[in-house]
Amino acid sequence: MSDDFILEIENVTKEFPGVVALSDVSFNVKRGEIHGICGENGAGKSTLMKILSGVYPHETYTGKIMLDGKMISFEKGAIRQAIESGISIVYQELALNPFSTVGENIFLGREPVRFGDVINWNDLYGRTKELLKTYGLEIPFGETVGNLGVGKQQMVEIAKSLSEEAKVLILDEPTSALNEFEVNTLHAILRTLKEKGVTCVYISHKLEEFFQITDTVTVLRDGQHVATLPTAETDTDKLIAMMVGREMTERFPSRKVEIGEPVFTVKDYKVMSTEFMDKTLLQDVSFDLKKGEILGIAGLMGSGRTELVTSLFGEMGKQVAGTITLNGKEININSARDAMNHNIGLVPEDRKTLGLILEQSILKNISLPSMDRFSGFMHIDKNKELDESRKFAKSLRIKTPNLLVPAEKLSGGNQQKVVISKWLMTNPDVLILDDPTRGIDVGAKYEIYKLMNDLVERGVSIIMISSELEEVLGMSDRIMVMCEGHSTGILDIKEATQEKIMALATAAAQDEKETS
Amino acid sequence: MTTEQNSALLKKVKHGLKDYTVLIALGLIWILFSILTNGIFLKPRNISNLFRQASIISFLATGMVLVIVLGNIDLSVGSVVGFLSAVTAFLQVKVFYDLMPRIFPAMTATGQGIMSTIFTIIVVLLLAVVIGVWQGSLIAYLKIPAFIVTLGGMQLFRGGVLGVTQGKTISPVDSSLVSIAQGYVSKPLGWIIAIAVVGVIFFTTILGRNQKKSYGFEIPMMWKDLLKASVISGIVVIYIMIMNDYRGIQIPVLILAGIALLISYISTNTRFGRYAYAVGGNLEATRLSGINIKKTIFLVHVLMGVLSGVAGIILTGYVAAGTVNAGQNYELDTIASCVIGGTSLMGGKGTIIGAMIGSLIMASIVNGMSVMNMEIFWQYVVKGLVLIVAVYIDVISNKQKS
Numbered sequence: 001m002s003d004d005f006i007l008e009i010e011n012v013t014k015e016f017p018g019v020v021a022l023s024d025v026s027f028n029v030k031r032g033e034i035h036g037i038c039g040e041n042g043a044g045k046s047t048l049m050k051i052l053s054g055v056y057p058h059e060t061y062t063g064k065i066m067l068d069g070k071m072i073s074f075e076k077g078a079i080r081q082a083i084e085s086g087i088s089i090v091y092q093e094l095a096l097n098p099f100s101t102v103g104e105n106i107f108l109g110r111e112p113v114r115f116g117d118v119i120n121w122n123d124l125y126g127r128t129k130e131l132l133k134t135y136g137l138e139i140p141f142g143e144t145v146g147n148l149g150v151g152k153q154q155m156v157e158i159a160k161s162l163s164e165e166a167k168v169l170i171l172d173e174p175t176s177a178l179n180e181f182e183v184n185t186l187h188a189i190l191r192t193l194k195e196k197g198v199t200c201v202y203i204s205h206k207l208e209e210f211f212q213i214t215d216t217v218t219v220l221r222d223g224q225h226v227a228t229l230p231t232a233e234t235d236t237d238k239l240i241a242m243m244v245g246r247e248m249t250e251r252f253p254s255r256k257v258e259i260g261e262p263v264f265t266v267k268d269y270k271v272m273s274t275e276f277m278d279k280t281l282l283q284d285v286s287f288d289l290k291k292g293e294i295l296g297i298a299g300l301m302g303s304g305r306t307e308l309v310t311s312l313f314g315e316m317g318k319q320v321a322g323t324i325t326l327n328g329k330e331i332n333i334n335s336a337r338d339a340m341n342h343n344i345g346l347v348p349e350d351r352k353t354l355g356l357i358l359e360q361s362i363l364k365n366i367s368l369p370s371m372d373r374f375s376g377f378m379h380i381d382k383n384k385e386l387d388e389s390r391k392f393a394k395s396l397r398i399k400t401p402n403l404l405v406p407a408e409k410l411s412g413g414n415q416q417k418v419v420i421s422k423w424l425m426t427n428p429d430v431l432i433l434d435d436p437t438r439g440i441d442v443g444a445k446y447e448i449y450k451l452m453n454d455l456v457e458r459g460v461s462i463i464m465i466s467s468e469l470e471e472v473l474g475m476s477d478r479i480m481v482m483c484e485g486h487s488t489g490i491l492d493i494k495e496a497t498q499e500k501i502m503a504l505a506t507a508a509a510q511d512e513k514e515t516s
Numbered sequence: 517m518t519t520e521q522n523s524a525l526l527k528k529v530k531h532g533l534k535d536y537t538v539l540i541a542l543g544l545i546w547i548l549f550s551i552l553t554n555g556i557f558l559k560p561r562n563i564s565n566l567f568r569q570a571s572i573i574s575f576l577a578t579g580m581v582l583v584i585v586l587g588n589i590d591l592s593v594g595s596v597v598g599f600l601s602a603v604t605a606f607l608q609v610k611v612f613y614d615l616m617p618r619i620f621p622a623m624t625a626t627g628q629g630i631m632s633t634i635f636t637i638i639v640v641l642l643l644a645v646v647i648g649v650w651q652g653s654l655i656a657y658l659k660i661p662a663f664i665v666t667l668g669g670m671q672l673f674r675g676g677v678l679g680v681t682q683g684k685t686i687s688p689v690d691s692s693l694v695s696i697a698q699g700y701v702s703k704p705l706g707w708i709i710a711i712a713v714v715g716v717i718f719f720t721t722i723l724g725r726n727q728k729k730s731y732g733f734e735i736p737m738m739w740k741d742l743l744k745a746s747v748i749s750g751i752v753v754i755y756i757m758i759m760n761d762y763r764g765i766q767i768p769v770l771i772l773a774g775i776a777l778l779i780s781y782i783s784t785n786t787r788f789g790r791y792a793y794a795v796g797g798n799l800e801a802t803r804l805s806g807i808n809i810k811k812t813i814f815l816v817h818v819l820m821g822v823l824s825g826v827a828g829i830i831l832t833g834y835v836a837a838g839t840v841n842a843g844q845n846y847e848l849d850t851i852a853s854c855v856i857g858g859t860s861l862m863g864g865k866g867t868i869i870g871a872m873i874g875s876l877i878m879a880s881i882v883n884g885m886s887v888m889n890m891e892i893f894w895q896y897v898v899k900g901l902v903l904i905v906a907v908y909i910d911v912i913s914n915k916q917k918s
Contacts (some may be wrong), residue, residue, distance in 0.1 A: 315804060336806040348804055355804075357797035359864055368794055369805040371787045380785050383731040422805070 006031040006199050007052075007168055010288060012063030014047055020223050021047040022061070027218050027228040029168070031155075032191060034200045036214035036231065038207065040243055040441035043220040045203055048514045049172055054082035068167060086167030090157045090174060098146030103128035105145055106160045131163050136192050150301075151182030152240070158189065162198070169193070170201040175209060177360065179300035185243045187213050205439060206468070221245055233388045244442055252474030253446065255453035259477060260291030263461055264344075264430050265325040273305060274317030279314070281307045283488045286479050289430065293411050294295070294452060294462045296476030298469065298501050304485035305465045306349050309432045313346040340369060345428035345468060347419050347463075349435050351412075355419035358408035362400060363389050365407050365418050392421035413444025420451065431455065432463045437471060449475060469498045481505050537645055537909065538873045545877060549884035557884055560762035568698075570879035572597075572827050572834065576850040577824035577871040578779045578858070582789075582816045584854050585796045587654065587863025588662035590817070591847050592669030593824050594646055598843030599673040600640050600828030605686035605838025606637045608693060629690040636693065641825045645690055647673075648821020649814075656814035672848070677840060686836035696771075697833030700764035709765065710756040714749040721745045768830050775826065779819075780868040781856040792816055796863030852899070856906040877902070 007029035014022040021236055022044045029035045039045050049054045052065065054074035065072050067085060075121040096105050103125045104111075112123040128141040137155045145153060154174060161169050171190075175183045190200055190213060202214055210217050217234065219226040219242040226242045240251075273279035279403045282304050289295050299305045310316045312324065314333040324331055326342055333339045339346070348354035356365055366389040367374065374385040389403055396417045400410060407418055416436060423431060433452070439447040452462055452475065466472045472479055479491045481504035488504040549557040556562060576593050583590045612632035620628055647669075654665045680686075701709065721741050728735050735741075759765045783789035789811040794802040803809050827846075832838055857874030859866030881902060882895050 026785070161764070188822040313804070336804050337808065346804065348801075354800050357794055357801055357864070360793070360797050362796070364790070368802070368807070371790060375787045378782070378786055380787065380790070382785075383727055383733065386733070387731050 004031045005029060006068055007201075008064075008066040009048075010064040010066070012048070012061055012065065014044075014051060014061040016339070018236035022051075025063070025221045025225045027222070027225055029199060029201060030216065032194060032197050032199055033215040034194055034202055034213055036202045036204065036210040036217040037220065038210060038217060038239060038243060039220035040443065043243070044170070044223040045220060047223075048220070049089060049170060049203070052082070052087055052168075052170065054079045054087075083164055083166075087166065087170065088161035088164055088168070089170040089172060090154065090161060091172050094150070094153050094157055096145050096146070096153055096156060100145060101138055102141045102143055102148075102156050102159075102311065105156055106131070106163050108160075110164075122326065127163075128159075131159055131212065135159065135162055135189070135196065137189065149182070151179075151185060154178070154182075154186065155189065158193075162193075166198065168199045168201060170203070172203050173205060173439075174202070175206060177301070179302065180505075181300065181400060183209070193219060196431065199304075205441070207239055208470075211236070216502060219243055240442055251442075251446070251470075253450045253453055255457060257292045257453075257456050259293045260459075262288040263291045263327055264289040265323075266312065267323045267325070269308070269311075269322035269324075270320070271311045271316055272319035274319055280485060282311065282485045285482075285485075287487065287490060289461045289463060290477075291461055292456045292459055293477045294456055294464055294475055296472040296479040297463060297465045297482060298472045298479055299465075299482035299505050301467070302484075303482040303505065304437070305482050306434055307485070308482070309346060309434055309463065309465060310348075328422045340426055342426060343429040344432065345423035345426055345430070346432045347416075347423055347434060347436055349438075351373065351415050351419050355422075356407045359406050361404045362393065362398065362407055362410070362418050363403040366392060366403075366421045366425060369422060388425065389421070392424055393418075396421050396424075396448065411440075411444070413440040413447070416440055416444070417451075420448070424455075428460060430461050430463070432465075434465045435467055436464065438467065445471075469501055472501070473498065532867045538870060538877070542873055542877050542880065543844055543854075545880050545884070549880065549887070553887045556887055557913055559760050562883070562887065563758055564762045564766060566879055566883045567769045567876075568766045568834075569768070569883060570876050571772045572831050573846060573849045573853055573878065574772050574872055574875045575655045575775065575823050575827040575830065576846060577853040578776050578868050579816075580819035580850045580854050581857075581859050581866045581868055582779070582783060582792050583662070583820050584859045584861060584868045585792055586662075586781075586813055586816055587796045587799070588813070588817075589851065589861075590651075590662065590666045592651065592666040592673060593820070593827075593850055594843040594846035594848075595670045595673035595677065596644075596821070596843070597828045597846055598841070599676040599680065599756060600647075600825050601832045601842040602677045602680040602686065602838040603643060604636055604640050604693070604832040605652060605689055606680050607639060608632055608689045608832075609686050609838075612636060613690075626692075630692045633690050633692040633696070639830055640829055641822060644823075644825025644828070645818060646821075647824070648818035650818030651821065652814040652874070655817055656810045662817075672872040677842065681838055681840050683840055685837050685839050689832060689836055689838075693829070693833045694836050695767065695833070697768050697830045698836075699767040700759075701767060701770060703760045703764050706756050706760050706765045707772075710753050713752050716805075717745050717749050717752075718742075767827045768834075771826075771830070775823070776868055776872055779823075783868060786792065788812065788815060793864060799865075824857050849875075849878055849899075852903045852906075855903065855910070858910070860910070861907075875908075 005028040009028070010026050012022055013020070025044070025048065037045055037048075043384045047056070051061055057076040057209060058073035059076070067087065072082075072085055097108070100108070106128055107124050112127070114120050125141055129472045132139055132141055135161055139148070139152050139155050139159070145156060148156070158169065174186060178186060186428070195202060202210075204210065214231045216228060217231045217239070218228040219239065221243060230322065267286045269282060269285040270280065271282040273281050285308060287295065297305045297308070307316060311320060312333065312476045314335045318334065324333065331342055331353070333342065333344070336346070352358060357368070367385045393400070393403055398414050398417045398421070399409070400414065407415055410418065420436070428505065437448055440448075452464070456462055464472075464475060466475075472495060474492070478492055479496050479501065480487055481489050481491065481501055483505050491500060491504075531670050546558065576597065580590060580593065584862055595804065612635055616623075616628040616632045620631055623631065634874065651665050651669055654660045655662045721744070725735050725738075725741060756765060783792070791802065791809070794805070795809050795812050799809060828843070835842070853875035854866060855861065855869045855874070856877055857870030857872070858868065859871060878899060881898055885895050
């Protein structure tokens with residue numbers, strides 16, 4: 001059975017003007033397996049997916065793609081063809097209508113009708129229920145999609161693909177927005193699908209997931225196929241070596257910093273929701289941050305970690321109690337401007353929606369919070385602005401021909417460097433980084449870690465939220481773990497382990513179970 | 517030349533063409549009309565009229581660009597202009613005409629007329645600020661969508677027009693007010709202006725180079741900067757030459773040039789301008805950068821109010837009266853001018869100069885068709901189609917980018 005391939009990719013080459021995105025890529029996917037694909041940003045993963053899903057029609061690339069032994073060639077603009085032939089993609093950004101129900105979304109465009117064009121709701125929901133049951137997906141079939149969490153929404157996407165009788169289900173970074181629980185649920189679902197004979201192609205940035213879930217893994221680098229091998233025959237270090245083309249001796253650079261006295265203290269912090277009057281977002285959060293320290297904040301999504309830092313930055317409404325002390329003085333922060341005036345900076349969670357003005361130049365993005373420094377009443381000293389911005393772009397090694405390039409043209413790692421430059425220009429004493437390496441590739445991550453080390457060596461104190469336990473463990477001096485709006489513990493790096501963090505991160509949930 | 521150089525050159529040309537799409541469109545429209553009208557369209561007399569006709573919408577467009585850049589819209593400008601025009605005429609005819617002889621009994625009638633116009637302008641501009649503050653506060657601080665606030669404003673101020681005019685035309689306004697809109701700068705003064713403008717252009721070019729040098733930047737070749745300055749100076753001089761061939765530079769066009777330069781400068785060289793573009797580009801990111809976005813939004817709408825006031829005053833002088841349907845449909849012409857000039861309705865993008873050219877295109881279409889003696893209904897049809905085509909060009913050029 002070793003050569004029962006459902007998907008065969010032979011000598012696929014795809015060129016864009018000036019760039020070869022895929023160069024002579026060949027590999028096969030076995031029927032019924034979970035096949036991981038990894039590679040850095042720009043390795044060609046998404047190009048390959050776009051070819052498989054018919055976004056790039058057949059004439060635009062060379063090479064052969066065989067599905068179930070038959071060659072597939074999609075015409076221009078016929079994405080539907082790909083779905084009908086049995087290839088279905090669940091994209092990173094979910095494409096559901098948040099105002100419709102689960103059933104409506106699953107059958108969108110294929111609603112069962114009678115009397116010409118009247119939707120047969122009973123049939124629609126009946127089939128939805130059946131489908132969800134078959135694959136063990138626990139979603140309320142009549143719920144409005146917008147009311148579901150990201151994890152459940154993703155299940156809806158998967159259900160939709162399954163209802164279209166997908167032979168190959170492609171998941172494009174399915175876990176980038178999920179918490180650890182949801183990831184486990186997703187993996188359980190994928191195993192069920194595997195038992196039912198569905199083939200999955202699994203793309204991810206999180207290498208440990210390949211070892212949790214995949215049977216085979218394919219590595220791409222710079223548009224070329226590096227290897228396809230059984231997952232059992234490799235390990236994280238080998239994968240990284242194949243992805244970056246060299247051995248990475250250390251994933252987290254080391255640093256030597258004298259950690260000083262506490263500079264920033266938060267005590268009995270409590271935040272109420274401004275939308276729902278009696279909803280508590282954060283409660284009993286107390287911690288201190290020492291000079292030159294990196295304090296990691298770990299916790300699942302929804303644990304309140306982003307709310308905490310957003311609130312400390314003054315942008316979470318005014319329903320806040322507790323004391324914040326900076327350098328021994330109690331301070332009030334009611335807006336981002338207040339926070340900046342106290343030399344606190346925030347690199348927000350989502351660089352594209354919160355960190356950058358994508359269509360504006362790198363220059364304008366970097367200088368935006370610091371404009372006061374370059375301007376008088378009716379004047380901006382543009383030369384000074386460019387001069388200073390350049391210094392940061394240079395020291396952070398932002399890869400760009402010049403600073404007038406729009407931020408949207410940069411890779412994820414370079415975009416993140418722009419956001420960090422923007423905050424470094426404000427001269428922060430306390431820098432908050434909310435998931436700073438999310439969705440950026442291994443090489444760029446390393447550069448950001450080094451940059452963080454440089455900063456603490458210069459006396460800046462850093463609070464770093466991270467979704468990746470390895471990163472929290474690799475970079476922090478101490479780790480605060482959050483769960484359901486509470487701080488459930490602060491661990492010194494010497495005593496911290498993945499297990500301890502996970503136990504604290506799920507502490508409240510377990511408490512609840514015990515009491516109920 | 518190698519093929520590589522060729523394709524690089526082609527790319528440059530293509531890129532250049534895209535930058536100047538509106539300008540090229542304007543050129544084509546002018547050529548078309550001058551052929552269709554046997555050259556009447558390009559006669560100094562007609563060009564003079566054309567620019568003056570374009571000026572009122574242009575005042576509004578300078579403000580509207582920033583409103584649209586925010587990601588907002590102002591549907592009320594037509595009614596606000598109408599209202600402020602009615603107030604202008606009302607003040608002149610019903611208030612200051614009787615009041616001035618009492619305040620300045622020693623003055624001649626002409627002097628009293630001028631004083632009346634000055635007082636009128638001050639009061640109307642203050643009222644314009646009040647209107648801007650009203651709409652700006654509702655939009656920025658009470659967070660009512662601009663579309664709704666200004667849709668309401670459209671009704672509200674149209675009601676105001678009817679209230680002030682009582683459904684009748686108010687005239688005659690003072691001749692000094694009329695000359696603001698219909699007058700010309702004397703020809704020698706025109707030449708002095710030409711010389712001054714050319715001087716300023718070259719002076720700022722050299723100043724900019726020196727400043728760049730002081731920061732140690734590489735500066736482009738001297739001749740390139742000088743060529744650019746010469747081309748701009750050339751256009752200004754040729755325009756003034758043509759105008760002086762007729763009756764001289766039109767006063768409203770001169771006022772417009774001043775205001776457009778000022779707003780253009782503000783939009784690119786002040787924090788306020790920067791922040792407006794940042795808000796339109798990404799509201800959340802701008803707020804998290806510590807910028808007072810409410811104040812920015814508020815001020816843009818106040819500015820729009822002031823510019824509506826300017827347009828209202830000039831309009832009153834232009835028709836020499838306050839009329840019931842003054843300013844009707846101006847919001848559409850204004851928004852169309854901005855969009856044709858490359859302002860993106862998604863916010864974050866747009867230039868004053870683009871909107872000025874856009875408004876010139878709209879005015880050229882109306883003017884050209886009326887020179888051709890075509891029936892009025894065609895003007896509406898063609899204007900509507902031009903707007904749709906302009907947006908379509910924007911849509912496809914955005915598509916090519918992504």
